[in-house]
Amino acid sequence: MSFFEWFLEAGVNRKGVRVNCDSCGCSFMSRLKPLRQFCSRKCASHSRRKKILLKCAQCGVFFERAKSRTNCSKHKIYFCSRSCKDAGQSLSGDCHAIRPKHYGMGVLGIKSPSVTNLVKAGCVNCGLTTPFLLFVHHIDGNRKNNKIENIEVVCANHHAIRHLKKIDSSWIFSTSSLTPRKFLDYLCGALV
Numbered sequence: 782m783s784f785f786e787w788f789l790e791a792g793v794n795r796k797g798v799r800v801n802c803d804s805c806g807c808s809f810m811s812r813l814k815p816l817r818q819f820c821s822r823k824c825a826s827h828s829r830r831k832k833i834l835l836k837c838a839q840c841g842v843f844f845e846r847a848k849s850r851t852n853c854s855k856h857k858i859y860f861c862s863r864s865c866k867d868a869g870q871s872l873s874g875d876c877h878a879i880r881p882k883h884y885g886m887g888v889l890g891i892k893s894p895s896v897t898n899l900v901k902a903g904c905v906n907c908g909l910t911t912p913f914l915l916f917v918h919h920i921d922g923n924r925k926n927n928k929i930e931n932i933e934v935v936c937a938n939h940h941a942i943r944h945l946k947k948i949d950s951s952w953i954f955s956t957s958s959l960t961p962r963k964f965l966d967y968l969c970g971a972l973v
Contacts, residue, residue, distance in 0.1 A: 804828045839865035904936040916940040922959045
């Protein structure tokens with residue numbers, strides 16, 4: 782304990798010691814008996830709080846959260862608000878650890894310039910160039926195979942023809958099936 786000093790408290794000379802507040806760290810004069818730990822009631826109540834200081838993973842703002850609520854995070858990544866969490870989790874966000882697997886990698890191969898040029902060229906069968914009526918069709922049916930050799934641009938009618946299935950003697954539309962390539966010329970000719 783350091784040397785005592787005299788100080789004025791409520792108009793009365795008191796004997797005390799200069800100490801640092803345990804909460805905010807500022808220096809203050811405390812009576813010898815009992816020696817106070819905090820400079821004010823605000824600092825005393827702040828020290829009793831069971832909150833900890835965290836940094837938002839998206840915006841970098843510091844915020845407080847109850848210690849019991851920090852156990853809820855699987856990845857130990859914390860956000861100041863729901864909007865920051867949603868922004869961090871989105872495909873354009875920086876937080877890859879909490880992104881669900883069904884979001885994928887966020888890379889869409891069909892946005893490449895070569896595919897854009899195919900769309901500008903129009904439908905491979907009828908030449909229709911209205912962009913909102915065109916579809917990018919995967920020839921082998923695998924939507925993950927975005928090689929330029931596997932992609933063709935077709936209008937809505939010709940895209941429907943590429944998903945026909947022959948049952949008995951009639952052709953029926955089915956999104957899960959692909960029309961055999963040898964029948965496409967025959968079916969496209971029947972459309973005209």
